[in-house]
Amino acid sequence: ARHLLSRDGHNILLDCGLYQGRRKDTWDRNRYFHFEPSRVDAVLLSHAHIDHSGNLPNLVRQGFAGPIWATMATTDLARVMLRDSAFIQEKDAEWLNKPTQRRRHPGIRTIEPLYSMEDAEQAIKQLRGMEYHKQFEVLPGLDVTFYDAGHILGAAAVIMDIQRGDQRKRLAFSGDIGRAGLPLLRSPEIPYNVDWLIMESTYGARTHDPIGDAKEELRQTIVDAVERGGKIVMPSFSVERTQEIVYFLNELYNEGHLPQIPIYVDSPLAIDVTAIFRQHEECYNDATKNTLRTNGDIFGFQRLSYVRDVQQSMQLNAIKTPCLIISASGMCEAGRVVHHLRNSVGDSKNTIVFVGYQAENTLGRKLVERQKEVNILGEPHEVHANIVTLNAFSGHADKNDLFEYARTVKEASPNLKRVFLVHGEEEGLSALKQRFTTELGLSVTIPSLGERIALEEMNG
Template identity: 35%
Template sequence: MEIEFYGAAGEVTGSCHVLRTGSHTVLLDCGLIQGSRRDEARNADPFPFDAADIDAVVLSHAHLDHSGRLPLLVKRGFRGPVFAQNATGELVAILLADAAHLAERDAEYHSRKTGKQVKPLFTVAEGAEVMRQMRGVKYHEIFDVVPGVRARFRDAGHILGSCAAELFIETEAGSRTVVFSGDLGQYDTPILRDPDPIDEADVVLMESTYGNRRHRDREATVREIGEIIRAARASQGNILIPAFAIGRSQEVLYQLGKHYEEWGLDRFQIFLDSPMAVEASRVYWENSHLYDEEASRLRSGNGGMPLLPNLRLTRDTEDSIAINRLRAGAIIIAGSGMCNGGRIIHHLKHNLPSEKNHVIIVGYQAYGSLGRRLVDGAERVRIHRTDVAVKATIHTVGGLSAHGDLEDMSRWYGHMKGHPPVYLVHGERDSQAAFKTHLQERFGCRVALPEPGETLDLSRLPG
């Protein structure tokens, strides 16, 4: 009875941990590594286990750094079920299809350029194959994962359908309750419910993305966005918002709709330039039973969410290209959230060289990503093999992050009786070290920072 820490141990992306009971093996997530080209090249490496030996996957949520290597797992021999909250299953289908389409397109381009056959990490068909093995589960419903392991999903408040997973393990070596946090959201965020409290566990695998940070107050963040919009109107420039298609895009649209008159948004053209974000917004709309109280009230009272009469949904490539002819008065929400690909790259290339323009960063930026270089103050960046001057103003508004900060994560952990031992995953080492100190000082608990390949023997835990 053990857990091997594999992906997202000592780094933020590539979530994947292996639970072995002696007779069965379960994966917790199977995500893509994101960041620099060197980091992303690791996705093609062999797994440190035989995919055919995996009996089941428990998936915390849909983001690709948690779900994006599932097609590789299936391609390499995995035939078991993938358990996910119902809305997560719908979103995974959208994300994998989009990622596969981009991979196929890039492989075709590099094959033509080099004259050598370049294969995508996975194809659209291979992404679709995962969905045959997806098993949807409701929140709070206890279900059998494999013999000897049962689980229950609790709302993590990160994106629609995101979960913290309680795993109830019964073996000859004893019984243990393992809690895997997945990614935890902030409390009191629009649309989503707060993270569910969990009463007890023998051990907690916990994310630590912002373990060294307190987010700016959300109301202050919203005021700052209003100020940026007024500044862009005064400078007669454009606003670019790199946003993950799932989660941040929907909240940005929510805030723009809610403050439409206050911010004078009738003077702008607003674009959701992401076919995937358009599809994800449909899933959000159709799962209103998962909304928080405020969003539910708005939806029922207005017959819908706050409206943006000047919002344009640009699905076609030609419509996306046409946006770059606008020199002023455009608010462009496009992926990817870390500026590592997608349509935002083209908009950045056209808009970064002008000091009239503004870029609003609303989510985490991994080391090595273009978004991280912009946040860190790069004066020039490389886009499509071209040096691009960064003269636009770069704004980081952490208050809209989908991840909770150290206070949010501490509040969630603080519900657990006896303050069980914690193993911090999904965070950079400086963030983890700071959060470790914070948890130890606040709760007196034991906190470990596992290395990739390190194994935790669950039978040796008190219980």
């Protein structure tokens, strides 16, 4: 996701994400910008997810030299995420440049990575951290405030107050909207007195199971899996989802409801991210702050081990008794979880538990769809393990939450002129547009990629 705002010769970019998917669909989209990066004055970054932050090093590589504003927690998370992403970009280019790949695509020059570690380090230098609710000046006549988005640690809605003459107008960018009742995080805050709203619509056509069911579903799944007598492999995103799972496991452990099995978080990235979570108690909700007061460590308990070392990770393969391995990547496309899956999918005693969204064409999606045979690291494997999907875990507002968000923004904004729906798929976008128009009487625009939209001329 990325959105360029232009006024009086100044350019502000909202987010600068990587499009993820098949290489042929995303190559040009990620590589080239519709604007001149050196002419962007500043970036306002809503949160650290790669689909919102992951193309910042490329923007910097192509000449952007301004500040990247974000919340404190987002700048800390972006630091590890961008380094991780640069590592992946370099590895990807290395692979494409191998002789076997070159033969498949004759005539193509040596492929440069989208960006290098050096570019990522430069982007990191341009990060500027700001507290929630503290207004700051980005340009003369443009003041910005971050509101809690309740999506991942540090995630924010970006509230822009624009001064022209004696007129002041407010443009709000929702970022990714979270859900009320998530572990750790506060509920999304509603922007008010908004003139224009740019709003995400990822789940504009879907509903989630209630988050209140998540902990009990997790417990039941572990109990069932232990009864089968095998291992549990849980592919999980390193940011937010892993910490939420560990938080629930910690609670279950303290309540005496957790089966007596060893638990491993096997992901160096997740370990780094958890360390950042520990440093940002200011982002926690009240319940979490209370737990912290009585519990001391919400991300650690006896029987839970964090595994950084590769040798130790490989030793987990040898375990034959029940245990829980939480590992990345969340969609099983890379990382240590791939090895754990190779090791465990063939045995019906084992359980694979999915706790996050699985995009099309990923190994995770194939397992969720219960394909009988899957390719892992270039070899076919029959799937006999029990596959469980826990739908209650989602950091995103569903279609009802999104409707409620727009309704309450409108209620708090007598001058709301227009809503721009972004960051969604065709079905969700049009479903939301329909409801917003008919039920809320809102004017709704769905901008297409690269389209420029003039906000209605301001009076005065």
